Amino acid sequence: ADRSLLILPGDGIGPEVMAEVRRVIDWFATHRGIGFDVSEDLVGGAAYDLHGKPLSDETMASAQEADAVLLGAVGGPKYDKLDFSVKPERGLLRLRKEMDLFANLRPAQCFEALADASSLKREVIAGLDIMIVRELTSGVYFGEPRGVTTGNDGQRVGVNTQRYTEAEIDRVVRAAFELARKRGGKLCSMEKANVMESGVLWREIATEVHADYPDVELSHMYADAGAMQLVRWPKQFDVIVTDNLFGDILSDIAAMLTGSLGMLPSASLGAPQANGRPKALYEPVHGSAPDIAGQGVANPIACILSFAMALRYSFDLGAEADQIEAAVQSVLADGLRTGDLMTVGGGRKVGTVEMGDAILK
Numbered sequence: 046a047d048r049s050l051l052i053l054p055g056d057g058i059g060p061e062v063m064a065e066v067r068r069v070i071d072w073f074a075t076h077r078g079i080g081f082d083v084s085e086d087l088v089g090g091a092a093y094d095l096h097g098k099p100l101s102d103e104t105m106a107s108a109q110e111a112d113a114v115l116l117g118a119v120g121g122p123k124y125d126k127l128d129f130s131v132k133p134e135r136g137l138l139r140l141r142k143e144m145d146l147f148a149n150l151r152p153a154q155c156f157e158a159l160a161d162a163s164s165l166k167r168e169v170i171a172g173l174d175i176m177i178v179r180e181l182t183s184g185v186y187f188g189e190p191r192g193v194t195t196g197n198d199g200q201r202v203g204v205n206t207q208r209y210t211e212a213e214i215d216r217v218v219r220a221a222f223e224l225a226r227k228r229g230g231k232l233c234s235m236e237k238a239n240v241m242e243s244g245v246l247w248r249e250i251a252t253e254v255h256a257d258y259p260d261v262e263l264s265h266m267y268a269d270a271g272a273m274q275l276v277r278w279p280k281q282f283d284v285i286v287t288d289n290l291f292g293d294i295l296s297d298i299a300a301m302l303t304g305s306l307g308m309l310p311s312a313s314l315g316a317p318q319a320n321g322r323p324k325a326l327y328e329p330v331h332g333s334a335p336d337i338a339g340q341g342v343a344n345p346i347a348c349i350l351s352f353a354m355a356l357r358y359s360f361d362l363g364a365e366a367d368q369i370e371a372a373v374q375s376v377l378a379d380g381l382r383t384g385d386l387m388t389v390g391g392g393r394k395v396g397t398v399e400m401g402d403a404i405l406k
């Protein structure tokens with residue numbers, strides 16, 4: 046097959062939820078003739094146990110060559126006391142950095158059957174389908190100078206610098222326009238151009254890039270107002286693009302509109318490669334959930350939906366991605382619930398494998 050996939054299950058519930066993804070991958074090969082060259086490797090604590098580091102150079106090289114990387118989760122109490130340089134998270138950070146994954150896609154989609162799980166009213170949330178695109182490799186988390194220093198008056202000063210180049214803004218905004226074009230045709234750019242210079246430039250570049258996407262409707266919003274609007278009436282949005290810091294916060298707000306961590310997929314995309322496919326890493330938003338690891342109760346849906354995003358954004362298999370989402374919709378409508386989804390209205394409690402079975406069926 047002309048589609049390569051590197052699978053990195055990682056730690057905790059990572060391997061449990063990834064096993065269900067493997068079954069979905071096999072299903073597409075058997076029933077649809079859509080095959081993948083799948084290889085599997087270690088990341089996080091699992092890699093540390095074997096190599097003494099959370100991502101080996103060989104695995105890093107495989108990730109650079111694969112069309113898409115699918116990651117489960119990393120970390121766990123066993124590794125909490127390790128030196129920062131070899132912590133499981135560092136494996137993930139290395140992947141993001143060396144693959145230069147500058148666009149982090151976080152969908153917030155409300156499945157009808159879970160509309161009552163949100164703290165918001167059903168009418169506000171039912172049918173919600175928005176996408177937040179967060180810049181992931183620059184901005185205030187990386188800008189120099191940074192550090193805690195002591196000023197002339199003897200006071201300590203904590204410093205971070207928000208810094209964005211034109212090229213950094215251009216590429217992430219362009220990625221968001223491309224997405225909006227394929228979705229609902231609307232893009233809202235969020236910054237604080239009223240008080241931040243980087244925001245002024247951000248707004249300018251977004252407006253310039255818009256010239257290449259006249260079919261997409263562009264609006265601008267201050268990020269604080271955007272936070273309010275996300276909670277007040279989120280369905281007004283289609284795609285939102287924003288910087289690293291605001292995106293961190295806004296995507297967490299959007300995530301909680303829709304309910305459980307066990308439902309949330311994500312993608313991190315970089316520049317298109319020679320074959321036109323972007324560098325890409327897909328992963329559930331949740332972590333390794335050590336409190337439930339090894340019990341067979343984890344919700345595999347976030348990881349399965351992350352694979353659906355890979356189908357859509359790496360392999361141009363949008364109809365197949367739709368099919369996975371419809372299967373998820375359908376099992377939820379049938380009342381199947383993993384433990385994390387049991388908080389509202391009951392339903393039939395199932396484990397990881399049983400949920401996978403139902404989605405396959």
Ligand code: NAI
Nearest residue numbers: 118119120121306307331332333334335336337343344385
């Ligand atoms: P977490 O996301 O692992 O768990 C938070 C809570 O949500 C737990 O009660 C957990 O049982 C539940 N939960 C998460 N995913 C679930 C699923 N699929 N099905 C059912 N319940 C689920 O976050 P936490 O507890 O803060 O971190 C645990 C470990 O994971 C830490 O070592 C942390 O560093 C790591 N982590 C890794 C991430 C990654 O690999 N991208 C992201 C976040 C945390």
Ligand code: MG
Nearest residue numbers: 293294296297
């Ligand atoms: Mg966050």
